[in-house]
Structure formats: structure tokens, C-alpha cells
Amino acid sequence: MTLEQILTQQVVAAAQALYDIQATPQQVQLQKTRPEFEGDITLVVFPFVKAARKAPAQVAQEIGEWLVANSQGLIAGYNAVQGFLNLKIAQHFFIQQLQEIAADANYGRQPENGKLMMVEYSSPNTNKPLHLGHVRNNLLGYSIAKIQEANGWRVVKTNIVNDRGIHICKSMLAWLKFGNGETPESTGKKGDHLIGDYYVRFDKEYRKQIAELVAGGMDEETAKKEAPLIKEAQAMLLRWEQNDPEVRALWARMNEWVYAGFDETYRRMGVSFDKIYYESNTYLEGKSEVEKGLASGQFYRRPDGSVWANLEKDGLDEKLLLRSDGTSVYMTQDIGTAKLRYQDYPIDKMVYVVGNEQEYHFKVLSILLDRLGFPFGKELVHFSYGMVELPNGKMKSREGTVVDADDLMDKMVEDAKEIYLQKSGDSNNIKQSQTISNEESNEIARKVGLGALKYFILKVDPRKNMLFNPEESIDFNGNTGPFIQYTYARIRSVLRKAGLSGEAGLLAERSFSESGLSGEAGLDSKELSLIQRLMEYPAVVRQAGQDFSPAVLCNYAYALACDFNSFYHDCSILNEPDQQKRALRLLLSQTVARTICDAMSLLGIEVPERM
RNA sequence: GGUCCGGUAGCUCAGCUGGAUAGAGCAACAGCCUUCUAAGCUGUGGGUCUCGGGUUCGAAUCCCGACCGGAUCACCA
Numbered sequence A: 001m002t003l004e005q006i007l008t009q010q011v012v013a014a015a016q017a018l019y020d021i022q023a024t025p026q027q028v029q030l031q032k033t034r035p036e037f038e039g040d041i042t043l044v045v046f047p048f049v050k051a052a053r054k055a056p057a058q059v060a061q062e063i064g065e066w067l068v069a070n071s072q073g074l075i076a077g078y079n080a081v082q083g084f085l086n087l088k089i090a091q092h093f094f095i096q097q098l099q100e101i102a103a104d105a106n107y108g109r110q111p112e113n114g115k116l117m118m119v120e121y122s123s124p125n126t127n128k129p130l131h132l133g134h135v136r137n138n139l140l141g142y143s144i145a146k147i148q149e150a151n152g153w154r155v156v157k158t159n160i161v162n163d164r165g166i167h168i169c170k171s172m173l174a175w176l177k178f179g180n181g182e183t184p185e186s187t188g189k190k191g192d193h194l195i196g197d198y199y200v201r202f203d204k205e206y207r208k209q210i211a212e213l214v215a216g217g218m219d220e221e222t223a224k225k226e227a228p229l230i231k232e233a234q235a236m237l238l239r240w241e242q243n244d245p246e247v248r249a250l251w252a253r254m255n256e257w258v259y260a261g262f263d264e265t266y267r268r269m270g271v272s273f274d275k276i277y278y279e280s281n282t283y284l285e286g287k288s289e290v291e292k293g294l295a296s297g298q299f300y301r302r303p304d305g306s307v308w309a310n311l312e313k314d315g316l317d318e319k320l321l322l323r324s325d326g327t328s329v330y331m332t333q334d335i336g337t338a339k340l341r342y343q344d345y346p347i348d349k350m351v352y353v354v355g356n357e358q359e360y361h362f363k364v365l366s367i368l369l370d371r372l373g374f375p376f377g378k379e380l381v382h383f384s385y386g387m388v389e390l391p392n393g394k395m396k397s398r399e400g401t402v403v404d405a406d407d408l409m410d411k412m413v414e415d416a417k418e419i420y421l422q423k424s425g426d427s428n429n430i431k432q433s434q435t436i437s438n439e440e441s442n443e444i445a446r447k448v449g450l451g452a453l454k455y456f457i458l459k460v461d462p463r464k465n466m467l468f469n470p471e472e473s474i475d476f477n478g479n480t481g482p483f484i485q486y487t488y489a490r491i492r493s494v495l496r497k498a499g500l501s502g503e504a505g506l507l508a509e510r511s512f513s514e515s516g517l518s519g520e521a522g523l524d525s526k527e528l529s530l531i532q533r534l535m536e537y538p539a540v541v542r543q544a545g546q547d548f549s550p551a552v553l554c555n556y557a558y559a560l561a562c563d564f565n566s567f568y569h570d571c572s573i574l575n576e577p578d579q580q581k582r583a584l585r586l587l588l589s590q591t592v593a594r595t596i597c598d599a600m601s602l603l604g605i606e607v608p609e610r611m
Numbered sequence B: 001g002g003u004c005c006g007g008u009a010g011c012u013c014a015g016c017u018g019g020a021u022a023g024a025g026c027a028a029c030a031g032c033c034u035u036c037u038a039a040g041c042u043g044u045g046g047g048u049c050u051c052g053g054g055u056u057c058g059a060a061u062c063c064c065g066a067c068c069g070g071a072u073c074a075c076c077a
Helices: A005-017 A044-052 A056-070 A089-105 A132-150 A166-178 A191-215 A219-225 A228-243 A246-270 A279-295 A330-344 A354-372 A407-425 A436-458 A479-499 A502-516 A525-547 A550-570 A579-602
Strands: A029-033 A042-044 A076-083 A084-089 A115-119 A154-159 A274-276 A299-301 A305-310 A318-322 A348-355 A381-385
Touching: A005 A029, A005 A042, A005 A044, A005 A056, A029 A191, A044 A056, A056 A084, A076 A525, A084 A089, A089 A525, A089 A579, A115 A132, A132 A154, A132 A246, A132 A348, A132 A381, A132 A436, A132 A525, A132 A550, A154 A279, A154 A330, A154 A479, A154 A579, A166 A191, A166 A228, A166 A246, A191 A219, A191 A228, A191 A246, A219 A228, A228 A246, A274 A330, A279 A299, A279 A305, A279 A318, A279 A330, A305 A354, A318 A330, A318 A354, A330 A354, A348 A354, A354 A381, A381 A436, A407 A436, A436 A479, A436 A550, A479 A550, A479 A579, A525 A550, A525 A579, A550 A579
Parallel strands: A115 A154, A115 A348, A154 A274, A348 A381
Antiparallel strands: A029 A042, A042 A084, A076 A084, A299 A305, A305 A318
16 A cells, blocks of 8 residues: 555544544545655645634644554654645655565556557658657657556557558659669668658659749649649559559569668667558558448448548548549548457557647547447547647758758767767766776767657657757756766666676665664655655556656656755765665665666666766 | 647746645856766746636636637548
């Protein structure tokens, strides 16, 4: 039972005994005592004031008195400030808590709930490399999956690759016309970037043609439809749909280039998938589902042959499912993908990590899946996150303002390396005396650079739009990933010096109990705060799961690191002469390191042993 | 226009299931390395929580209404 649960019971009992009030647990409002007051945890007594018919301060006084008398030593004291009752919890309780936390290898994790959650994220198009928007998506998706796993779900991470359609035909066409047979091998360029270049090239040539047509007297709308390049691209798409061997072969070849590029980016970013679906394999399934729905009367056909769903009774309008020429749209494909997924896995909850610009789409998808009889349809979660904006607005590929994922990661790791070299060159810095190989320092720079990037993105509330300014580099000081990583590295350094590194980790726990420290040890206030912070962790993990919010974990990891740094500054660990205190501090440090590592792993951020 | 989301320090963001004097980081300024890693610690300055009503012991937080910003409402994905 947690401290809050125990106290809640006791407060309910106190209200009953003192005022004959049947209090509900919701009326018992407990909060952390503000630092400027004496005490550990505070009861807000206002909810009892009316029924008690006494002044708030007096009610606080009386409840405090009662609790001290009836808590069997748990509550060591109290003070009442107006309607706030500040309770002092006996120190042995915290020491015991620390020992329990340290002994629990699964601290913060919920037991398995036996249910399966599928998390879709990333979902790239195969015509251009990943950019900053995908970075946010990938980091959120991966972290959400880890967080839900920690909350007891069996999670399947999935990706739907939009590998067919007019966009890839544009790249293919441009490559055929202007590519001179270039390949990733011949150019030394990542495949996704190579394809992206041809997508841009297509757009450039296409615009040129439009301009020429307009100059020749055509209006722009018509020119956009009549430009030879776009007609060729459309013809190519048609040949693709007709299974033309030549077009299919080129398509397969160029998509392979892109996948190789994506794989490299994903690997570097540290994200992965358990199952990948391709739109080229799912869109036909979608069509047949729509046709089934048509047969069962769920949908209807207009005279021009197009197929629609009427969503008016759900407060929406009509939605197109198949074009008049019989080809499928975005929605059709998502229905097909859902069907295949449901065949492949016993999905209890389906989560789509997709930007908030597609909220309408998922609202419709939910209704359609439900109508088609998919059990998870109604309950599907569109994890809708905000856009990444640049100082002058959205990223636009045509204006060249796209922040490339690979470039960004390069830059972050370079910056980290530079800072590392600068620090280790400083004669006052311990790093100079460390013997760290070039290999290890590169690995540190990789972890720190990526950690800075990931934390920067994950710490903001996913629902909100966020700003990224390419002119300003991402911080490595303050409320950042490296700050937390640094805290971890310092603890590991201390533990190494104490002979407690690596597998010998549990030594700390043993020496601690052998030392026989169990009574009122005279905990330092910094030690107390740290233990209380550690006690919050399971609730934080649960909250992050409920809210689908890695940001909640970021805030926690930062607060934990702050608390530790403050403790580290005030309290000597290795040089503490009192062996009991020393052992307690070692155990505390070790537990903090483990918790930091765990929280960071749920964010997909690695922590270095040294930095 | 309909719907949804947001507006908190110069900047980037917490806090929002109502609780004590609204918090961090960056930037600025001032201190702290003979002591476990100074990517750290301590301090100073900086606010009409967009505005106006309401609900109540109490509102940045909940409700209503303005204003500002964004998204969306395609035979695009």
C-alpha cells in the first residue's frame, strides 16, 4: 500500500471518529508539503470544515492530533497552517521504502494485463527522406510503446509504409528522365535521399512546364492538369496498377533503395518495429472490405460509380471510399490495413500515432471500422500530436525549409563531440585525467547528442505544437537530456569508486542492511526529498501511460536529477565517515541511477557510464 | 462559416482531475572546483497566467462570452 493510501484510510477514520463524517477517498486531498513549511505531506482540510462546523485551523489541529495518536508511529508530528495540515512522517518509514524500492527489480512496472496493444507510428511515404516531423512522430511512437509495455500491455509496434501512389511515380519518372542510371552505390548517397532529390526534380520540371503553358495563354488550373509530366506520372500509376512488369520492377528497385535508407535512419534513431505493413499489400484488401460494406448496405454507390458512406447520423457528412474510376483513396487503404492487422494479431487496443492534422480522418475511420464489425474500431486511439514549426511557420519541402532527420542527428552528435572535447581539454576538469579511448568518446557523443535531441522533443506536451529554431542549437545545459545523463554518469562514477559497478550492483543493498541501519538515522533533508521522489515513480509511469505522454516522464526524470544533484552537492557519499550513512547514501545513489536509467529507457534515451 | 486545439517571464516550456506567495531552463548579472565528474551547485532581477463575466471558503486550473494564433472540413495523402 502506498503512503497516500494508508493516510487516506486514516484520515477517513479520523473524520468518522471526530466529526461523524462519512468521508469519501476523493475528499481526502493530499499533496506534497511545500518546501517553506515543516512536514512531508499535507492534508487539505477544507472539505471537512463545513461538516465539522469549526474553523479550518481548528479542524486541522484536531485531525493532526488524532492522526498522531492513532497512526501507530507512522506520523511523527504535525503542524496546522490555516486549512492545511502538514504531516511529518516517521523517518523509518522512508528508510524502509528505500529498501523496498531497491529490492524491487520491476519497480515502477505494472504486472502484465494480458492484453495486446498495437501502436502504429512513423508511416512514411517512400518518395522522400525522413524529416523533423517524422522525428517527433518516431520518438513519440517508440516511447509510447515502451511506456505502455511498462504499464502491463503486450505491445506490437507497427509501421504502414505508403509505398504506392502518384508520389512515388513522380520520383520514378524523374529518375528515368534525368537520372542517367544513378544509384545509391554510384553516387554514395543514401537511397531515400537520392529518391527525394528526384521528387524535388520532378516538381521543378513540372512547374517549368506549367509556367510555359501559362505563358502560352492557358489558365493555371488547366495547365496543372495538362502538363505533360503529370500526365506521364498518371499514366505510370495506371501501368503500376495494371501490374506492368517494367514499371513494377523499377518501383521495387527504387523502393528498396528507400527502405535501406529508412532502416539506417531508424537504427540510428533507436526506433524499431515488430511488423511492417505496405500499402501496396493492403489497399486491395480495403477495396474488398468496402465492396462487402456496399453489399451489406452500409455504403452506397452514386450514379457516377463512386462509393460513399453516409455519416450524417454520427454528426459528420458523406465520405468517399472509392473513386468513380474504382481506385481507392487513403481511407480505403486504412480499412484494409486494419483488417490485415486484425487477422494477424488479437488486438485489444489500436493506437495510431499520427499528426493532429488528421483528426477528422481518424474520427471517420473509427466509425467505418466499427460499422464493418471490427471490435477495436470504436475504441481506436488516434494519438494526435502537434506539429513541429519553424520560426517562420510550417516546414515546406518546396521552399527548402525542411529539417532533414539524418542531418539533424549528425549535427547533434557533432555538437556533443565538440563539447566533450572542450570539457576534456579543460585543465580543471576531471575528464582530462580519465583515460577514455577515442572509440568510447565517440560513443558518448552519440548517446549525448541523440539524448539532447530526443529529450528536447519529448519534453513538450505531445498535443501541443512545438517550435524548433534551426539557427539556435539545442541546449546541453539545464533542463535537457545531457543534464540527466550527466547526473547518471556521476552516480556511476561514485559507484565504481565504491566497488559497486556493474553486476556487483546489489552489493550496496547488502552492505546497507548488514550495517544495521534501521532506526531513526537522522536523514538529511536532501536524502528525504530524494526518497520521496523515488516513491513517486510508479504513479508517474501510470500517469504517462494514461495520458500517452512521454513528457510526464521527462519532467519526472528532470526533477529526480535535480534532487540528486542537490543531494550530491550537500552530502558526501564516499567520504562519509559514518558507515551506516555511507551505506544508505550508496544505496540511495544506486537506486536513483537505476530509476533514471529506467525512465530514460522508456523515453528511448540511452545513458552513458561516463561523460 | 462549422468543428477541434492552443494563448503562462524577453525566448522555449512545466503547472491545468480547483488549494498556501504561479515554477524551470535559456538569455543577463553575482558567487562556488586542494574534497565523490563545474554538462554541476547557490543567489539576483524578470508575471495584469490574452481580456471580460460567472461558479466558491479558494480559479492559471472549471463554465460562458470576446480577442488572437493554428489545424481541419478534397474523387490529396
